[in-house]
Amino acid sequence: MAEKILSKSGEAVTRCAQSPYKNRMLPQPILRMRRCLLKTLLVMCWLLAPAAAGAAVVEIRTAEKTVASAEFHQGDAAKPVILILHGFLQTREFGIVKAIADALIDNGYSVLSPTLSLGISNRKRSLDCEALHLHDMNGDLQEIQQWVQWLRSRGVERIVGVGHSFGATQLLAWRERYQERNVDLIGISLMGVSPLGREAAAPPAGKHAARNRPDASLVRAPLSFCETYTAPASMYASYKQWSADRILTALKRTGPRTDLIQGTADTFAPPNWEERLAGTPARVHRIAGANHFMEGTHEFDMLDTLLGILKR
Numbered sequence: 557m558a559e560k561i562l563s564k565s566g567e568a569v570t571r572c573a574q575s576p577y578k579n580r581m582l583p584q585p586i587l588r589m590r591r592c593l594l595k596t597l598l599v600m601c602w603l604l605a606p607a608a609a610g611a612a613v614v615e616i617r618t619a620e621k622t623v624a625s626a627e628f629h630q631g632d633a634a635k636p637v638i639l640i641l642h643g644f645l646q647t648r649e650f651g652i653v654k655a656i657a658d659a660l661i662d663n664g665y666s667v668l669s670p671t672l673s674l675g676i677s678n679r680k681r682s683l684d685c686e687a688l689h690l691h692d693m694n695g696d697l698q699e700i701q702q703w704v705q706w707l708r709s710r711g712v713e714r715i716v717g718v719g720h721s722f723g724a725t726q727l728l729a730w731r732e733r734y735q736e737r738n739v740d741l742i743g744i745s746l747m748g749v750s751p752l753g754r755e756a757a758a759p760p761a762g763k764h765a766a767r768n769r770p771d772a773s774l775v776r777a778p779l780s781f782c783e784t785y786t787a788p789a790s791m792y793a794s795y796k797q798w799s800a801d802r803i804l805t806a807l808k809r810t811g812p813r814t815d816l817i818q819g820t821a822d823t824f825a826p827p828n829w830e831e832r833l834a835g836t837p838a839r840v841h842r843i844a845g846a847n848h849f850m851e852g853t854h855e856f857d858m859l860d861t862l863l864g865i866l867k868r
Contacts, residue, residue: 615678616702623677624699626670629661636714636740636866637666637707641700643721644749644780645683647671652720652744652849659859665866666712670703672696685782688774693729693794700730704739716866717741721848722749722780725798728814732806740813742865744858745848746833747825748798749780781824800826804836811837815865817858819846841865 615625627648638660642653648669657669673679675691683689707715717727717739724743731739775792779785785792807814816838818830825848826832833840841861846854 614706616699616706618673618695618702619698620673620675620695622673622675624670624673624702625678626668626703627657628669629657629667631661631666632664633666635665636716637668637712638866639700639703639707639715639717639727640667640669641717641719641723641727642671643719643723645674645685645782646723647680647682649680650682650720652855653723655855656718656720656744656859656862659863660718660866663863668703668707670699672699685785687786689785689787689791692791693726693798696726697730697733700726701734704730704734704736715739718744718862719746720744721747722798724816725749725803728803728806728810729798731810737810737813741815742862743814743816743838744850744862745819745822745825746803746816747822747829747848748800748803749795750799750826800829800832804832807833807836807838814838815841817841817843817861819843819848819850819854819858821845822848824848 611627611629613625614628615623618624640648640653640657640660642648642650646653648654648657648671653669657667660667671679673691674683674689675695676683704715717731719725719727719741721744724741724746725748727741728743728746730736731741773789774786775789776784776786777792779792779795814837816833818825818833818840820830820842822829830840830842843850843854843857843861846858850858
């Protein structure tokens with residue numbers, strides 16, 4: 557509503573009339589309902605605040621200019637920060653990796669759980685074996701180092717690396733590359749990239765390719781769980797070199813601060829793997845009857861063992 561009035565100068569001006577509801581009291585039932593809703597919202601915010609404050613998705617820009625992300629949960633500052641790394645071509649949402657992260661968070665640990673970019677910005681899904689893979693071991697190790705630097709730039713001094721499957725191997729390779737001998741590592745179902753536990757020789761690059769074809773330098777061969785993995789020859793070789801023998805060598809060089817949790821029914825492990833690991837400085841913890849993914853009740857045994865190692 558509007559009305560015309562005269563100003564002091566005599567000119568007509570328009571003034572908006574006040575709302576007739578401005579000073580009117582709301583009915584009591586509506587007031588009570590508003591108060592109830594407000595109280596409910598305040599309680600919900602109070603309940604959700606700790607979880608929201610303790611969790612965040614953080615990002616870094618890699619040397620290859622891709623954006624890599626990690627989930628960070630702030631825990632007890634008196635405990636070490638746990639950096640968890642997933643297996644080959646997987647993400648931080650992979651079943652056993654998520655279970656480990658959740659258990660550590662529930663026990664008060666700060667957890668940084670990255671997803672390696674593998675050359676793809678903000679990667680959220682595991683990669684298909686048949687895809688063209690344009691990433692290599694060197695880039696992965698650089699990325700791990702960037703996450704470690706991210707933690708240290710925030711004043712973190714005690715870091716423990718926990719990796720599953722080839723993630724454990726990559727943490728081992730990172731510690732060897734960057735000479736991080738004071739960082740404890742815990743490997744769960746540690747293994748290299750030989751296909752399904754077999755040590756196979758890599759085929760020559762471009763075996764079935766014409767010299768002038770764009771993919772002449774590509775390798776299509778088994779790698780880890782992939783029956784056919786396609787990548788440039790040098791990138792394929794960067795992973796392929798991490799055979800069982802190469803892992804044992806790295807353990808002997810940097811192993812005194814390494815614990816390994818291995819399932820006795822892991823069919824993906826190399827032959828005589830437990831016995832060969834026992835010949836290194838690493839401490840080997842066996843989970844009777846557990847497979848590579850610590851499925852079923854073996855998951856609880858693995859988590860109990862993991863927490864016991866951290867509390868040692």
